[in-house]
Amino acid sequence: xxxxxVGSMAFDAIETPFGKSDKIIGGAGTYIAWCATNFAPVKQIxxxxxxxxxxxxxxxxxxxxxxxxVQIKKDEKTFFWSGRYHMDMNSRDTLVTExxxxxxxxxxxxxxxxxxxxxxxxxxxxxxxxxxxxxLQKRPKLVVLDTMxxxxxxxxxxxxxxxxxxxxxMVNDSEARQLSGNYSLVKAAKTIMAxxxxxxxxxxxxxxxxxxxxNKVFAAPALxxxxxxxxxxxxxxxxxxxIGHIAKTNDVSFENMKTAIIxxxxxxxxxxxKFGTERLRNLTDADIKxxxxxxxxxxxxxxxxx
Amino acid sequence: xxxxxVGSMAFDAIETPFGKSDKIIGGAGTYIAWCATNFAPVKQIxxxxxxxxxxxxxxxxxxxxxxxxVQIKKDEKTFFWSGRYHMDMNSRDTLVTExxxxxxxxxxxxxxxxxxxxxxxxxxxxxxxxxxxxxLQKRPKLVVLDTMxxxxxxxxxxxxxxxxxxxxxMVNDSEARQLSGNYSLVKAAKTIMAxxxxxxxxxxxxxxxxxxxxNKVFAAPALxxxxxxxxxxxxxxxxxxxIGHIAKTNDVSFENMKTAIIxxxxxxxxxxxKFGTERLRNLTDADIKxxxxxxxxxxxxxxxxx
Numbered sequence: 001x002x003x004x005x006v007g008s009m010a011f012d013a014i015e016t017p018f019g020k021s022d023k024i025i026g027g028a029g030t031y032i033a034w035c036a037t038n039f040a041p042v043k044q045i046x047x048x049x050x051x052x053x054x055x056x057x058x059x060x061x062x063x064x065x066x067x068x069x070v071q072i073k074k075d076e077k078t079f080f081w082s083g084r085y086h087m088d089m090n091s092r093d094t095l096v097t098e099x100x101x102x103x104x105x106x107x108x109x110x111x112x113x114x115x116x117x118x119x120x121x122x123x124x125x126x127x128x129x130x131x132x133x134x135x136l137q138k139r140p141k142l143v144v145l146d147t148m149x150x151x152x153x154x155x156x157x158x159x160x161x162x163x164x165x166x167x168x169x170m171v172n173d174s175e176a177r178q179l180s181g182n183y184s185l186v187k188a189a190k191t192i193m194a195x196x197x198x199x200x201x202x203x204x205x206x207x208x209x210x211x212x213x214x215n216k217v218f219a220a221p222a223l224x225x226x227x228x229x230x231x232x233x234x235x236x237x238x239x240x241x242x243i244g245h246i247a248k249t250n251d252v253s254f255e256n257m258k259t260a261i262i263x264x265x266x267x268x269x270x271x272x273x274k275f276g277t278e279r280l281r282n283l284t285d286a287d288i289k290x291x292x293x294x295x296x297x298x299x300x301x302x303x304x305x306x
Numbered sequence: 307x308x309x310x311x312v313g314s315m316a317f318d319a320i321e322t323p324f325g326k327s328d329k330i331i332g333g334a335g336t337y338i339a340w341c342a343t344n345f346a347p348v349k350q351i352x353x354x355x356x357x358x359x360x361x362x363x364x365x366x367x368x369x370x371x372x373x374x375x376v377q378i379k380k381d382e383k384t385f386f387w388s389g390r391y392h393m394d395m396n397s398r399d400t401l402v403t404e405x406x407x408x409x410x411x412x413x414x415x416x417x418x419x420x421x422x423x424x425x426x427x428x429x430x431x432x433x434x435x436x437x438x439x440x441x442l443q444k445r446p447k448l449v450v451l452d453t454m455x456x457x458x459x460x461x462x463x464x465x466x467x468x469x470x471x472x473x474x475x476m477v478n479d480s481e482a483r484q485l486s487g488n489y490s491l492v493k494a495a496k497t498i499m500a501x502x503x504x505x506x507x508x509x510x511x512x513x514x515x516x517x518x519x520x521n522k523v524f525a526a527p528a529l530x531x532x533x534x535x536x537x538x539x540x541x542x543x544x545x546x547x548x549i550g551h552i553a554k555t556n557d558v559s560f561e562n563m564k565t566a567i568i569x570x571x572x573x574x575x576x577x578x579x580k581f582g583t584e585r586l587r588n589l590t591d592a593d594i595k596x597x598x599x600x601x602x603x604x605x606x607x608x609x610x611x612x
Contacts, residue, residue: 087489183393185512186532206491207513210530219604221525224516226492258607296609298525301564303602 002115003247004140005032006045006132007122007236008102009052009070013082014232014275016089021230024276025056026081028122028146031233034280035240035267036120037063038288040247043113045069045132047105049078059281068110076101089228090205109135117250120243121145121166122236126158133165142252144168145197146239149175163196168257170201170239185210186217199257201242203235209261213254220261221299223269223291230275234268237280241267266291308421309553310446311338312351312438313428313542314408315358315376319388320538320581322395327536330582331362332387334428334452337539340586341546341573342426343369344594346553349419351375351438353411355384365587374416382407395534396511415441423556426549427451427472428542432464439471448558450474451503452545455481469502474563476507476545491516492523505563507548509541515567519560526567527605529575529597536581540574543586547573572597 007029014021029046036042041064048057048070057067082096107128109116119140121129126147133143145166151159152175163169169192177183180191189200189212200212204222211218241264242257249256269291273279313335320327335352342348347370354363354376363373388402413434415422425446427435432453439449451472457465458481469475475498483489486497495506495518506518510528517524547570548563555562575597579585 184532184534186530204513207510208525208527217530217604218607219514219527219530220607221514221527224492224495224523224525226490228490255608259609262607262609292609298523299605299607301524301526301568301605302561303565303568303598 001117001247001250002043002113003036003040003118003120003243004043004045004069004109004113004116004132005029005036005120005122005243006107006124006129007032007120008079008124009046009048010079010081012080012232012276013096014230015084015095016230017085017087018227018229019275021275023080025053026232026276027079028124028233028236031236031271031277031280032120032122032240032243033060033065034063034277035237035271036244036247037065038267038283038285039241039244039263042066043069043116045107045109045113047071047073047101047107049076049101050074052078066112069108069113071101071108073101083232085231089231107132107135114138117141118243118247119143120239121162122239123148126151126155126162129162130158130165133162142167142246144170144239144243146170146235147175149178152178160195166197167252168199168201169197170203170235170242172203172205172235176200176202189217199254201261203238209238209265211254211257211261213257216254218254218258218261220258220265221295222265223294223298225269225272228272231272232276234271237271238264238268240264262292262295266295307423307553307556308349308419309342309346309424309426309549310349310351310375310419310422310438311335311342311426311428311549312413312435313338313426313430314385315352315354316385316387318386318538318582319402320536321390321401322536323391323393324533324535325581327581329386331359332538332582333385334430334539334542334545337542337577337583337586338426338428338546338549339366339371340369340583341543341577342550342553343371344573344589344591345547345550345569348372349375349422351413351415351419353377353379353407353413355382355407356380358384372418375414375419377414379407389538391537395537413438413441420444423447424549424553425449426545427468428545429454432457432461432468435468436464436471439468448473448552450476450545450549452476452541453481455484458484466501472503473558474505474507475503476509476541476548478509478511478541482506482508495523505560507567509544515544515571517560517563517567519563522560524560524564524567526564526571527601528571529600529604531575531578534578537578538582540577543577544570544574546570568598568601572601
């Protein structure tokens, strides 16, 4: 039984209305790993340049992240992204994208990762995601896919191939509409589930998330926050909490996925409290339990009163 | 014990991407009455012209709506509104507004309405809402206020006077931001509750609703719908379901308000299925119970799995 995560490891530079970060550690794979290791060990597939700090790699190893699948290209540079958030924190401008090592990334799945039970495909080029799926000799129990509008625009055919091999897709509401061509999210869900995934998670940021499966739907709330300091990585952290909980409980039922979405939402609510991965690095089990309890309070109501 | 509703009774003409209505019965007070009477009798305060159909008044009376507080101005015309919804159904253009009798509306509270326990102030000029509050010799157990951005723009001082006498305010998210000057809804809630209401309901349409009280918050989901046929009156119907449940149960606790929001949300989900008040006119208790059960399914999760 193992959880394999595929995703970028990167440098980010972030500007928000509240401040500006230096070049800090980022990347979908990094956020997923920092988050998921609260629940289960991670086998990581990624690529970094010679400029990626050894201290970060050591910190991840200490966190029970197996880095055998992380290629280190000594003479090249790590993927770099820089962005600026608008006042509403829901929209952002990309200022700089330097693909660097990510531009030629050819993932190699180590033999020791062939025991993969849970495969979390972080947001990345669909061709890379597909390569990892195809290298696994045994189909994982659950393949979870995160993607974004960018790939729908430039690599839709590749993305459709990945979708056909995916169990759970997570996208935001505008991406669900774009991918399906349906404005109604209920219709969008039906269209997308016909493309492969039996489960669809639609992330709606401050409005929570929806889980669709067959004719069932679950609505998870988002915790209303006094301040969102930095939304970067919130979606990746959600993915990490989701797959971490699934791996820990080894249960892929609809009921358990509902719980996994609450766990993912709770973890994402931590992520946005500080720049980058900072808040994720020193969470205790008690912190997490307390935050999940807040979600229970937030969503519970008594219908026996009716 | 009685539930008094103040609100417009009107004609509407509605265009949506799915069709166009004739001049049909509308108005906040009408929607609230049709909805709330599923739960409790209503004493209605409003004004109509001589053109308002007697058959509609008779239907409301048969529905246990006491119309003693409804002024009929034989020689004048009923308020008329016409609007066109955009494809996303969240935004609309007003095509025609003819205030007619509403322009000079001076509400008179009948003596038989002085037993008012629950006062639902539907969306209307704050001066009219204030006049009704001031005519009541005994303060109701609960005053619930619906309003909109329009009144914040042209009658903010009046609105603030009403707010100071209100227990529960219901507005949408952009209105909460406008009224408070805060982007964060948590901060907006604090600011607004300092203006008078101890409870704040923020309606988010397809994203559900939030209830704030002291340091507590409840997030109600909205039922994901395959099609929204006509959103007109959904907010009024929500208000009607909310206050109807409160009046029926005679319980103004935070816990019961959570349930009332679920009831209001369920009723609003019916409203949008057809043009105008049509769907509200023939709901059975079984229909309502079934829809509320869908909300329970939608929102429930088991955290013992964590």
